[in-house]
Amino acid sequence: MKHSIKELENIATVVRRDIVRMVHGCQSGHPGGSLGCTDFMTALYFDVMNHNPEFKMDGKGEDVFFLSNGHISPVWYSVLARSGYFPVKELATFRKLNSRLQGHPTTHEKLPGIRVASGSLGQGLSVAIGMAIAKKMDNESNLVFALLGDGELQEGQNWEAAMFAPHNSVDNLICTIDYNGQQIDGPTERVLSLGNLEEKFKSFGWHVITSNGNNMDDIVKALHYAKSLAFKGKPIMNIMSTEMGYGVDFMVGSHKWHGVAPNDEQLQAALNQLTSTENDY
Known part of the structure; x- marks a missing residue:
């Protein structure tokens, strides 16, 4: 382990402070899902992935990540x-x-770490599969990670990709679904039910695991377990339960914070809950 669980939790608190300050600073953006996925993203970049901040667009010789x-x-x-x-x-x-730092990641600005424009929902899994196949063709032992929202699974392209990956034994791919049950128009169950995701992906031929994405110890163990399943014939799907807005009590669990910026008073209330000795930007 590159960091202790306590160290990772401290980093996650700093990241959450960054999130609410960034969105407040421009009065635009999406704090809810960002806060919910903070523990996952912190674990990924500070413990799980073998990656190089000396950024290379082709990602050769390292693990790569795609945000769908x-x-x-x-x-x-x-x-x-x-x-x-x-x-x-x-x-x-x-x-x-x-x-x-555009509202949705793009490659035109050449920001290190960004390999594809994303935010047009439903496309990330396909892109990640393409990179995973390229790595296999290059005989690499590195992995491809991807994060999808649960609401975007309502896009049909995901299910074409979900069929393709097991059929082609894309077993160097670890995909995670942010399963918070919320999307911009309300609960996913009301907008368009996703049904039993675990059974769906199993029936497509994926190796499926589940995790608590707001418990650092659990998400670190789950991601390392997922790595142990790689190169064994099947892609890996991590169905990760989270709460939108996690870490800020008045944002937790509500789709209303999907794309709303906090005002001055709300920002201070959030920062008062996210205490850290680290420096803000």
């Missing part, structure tokens, strides 16, 4: 900056004119 639900860019930008991809102070430019 690109609207939760604040958490990704924070984790990238805090792990050395670009200066932390650049987080202050989020969603501002001429910033490299």
Whole structure:
């Protein structure tokens, strides 16, 4: 383990402070899903992945990550900056004119860590499969990780990709679903029920695991277990339960914070809950 669970939890608190400050600073963005996925993203970049902050677009010789639900860019930008991809102070430019930190990740600005534009929902799994196949063709032993939102599973392209990966034994792919049960229009169960995701992906030929994405110890163990299943004939799907807005009590569990920025008073209330000795950007 590269960091202790306590150290990872402390990093996650810093990241959550970054998220609420970034979204408040431009009065735009998506804090709810970002906060819910903070523990996962922290574990991924500070413990699980073998990656290099000296960024190379082709990703050869290292693990790579794709964010399909690109609207939760604040958490990704924070984790990238805090792990050395670009200066932390650049987080202050989020969603501002001429910033490299666009509302949805793009490649045009050449921000280190970003390999594909995302946020047009339903496409990330296909992209990750393509990279995983490329790594197999290059005889690499590195892995491809991807994160999908549960709401975006309502896009049909995901299910084509879900069939393709097991059929082609794409077993160097570890995909995670942020299963928070919320999307912009309300609960996923009411908007369009996803049914039993675990049984669905098993029937497609995936190796399926489950995890608690808001418990650092559990998510670290789950991701390392997922790595142990790689190169054994099947892609791996991690169905990760989270709460939207986790870490800030008045944001937890509500789709209303999917894409709303906190005001000055709400920002201070959030920061009062996210106490840290580390420096803000």
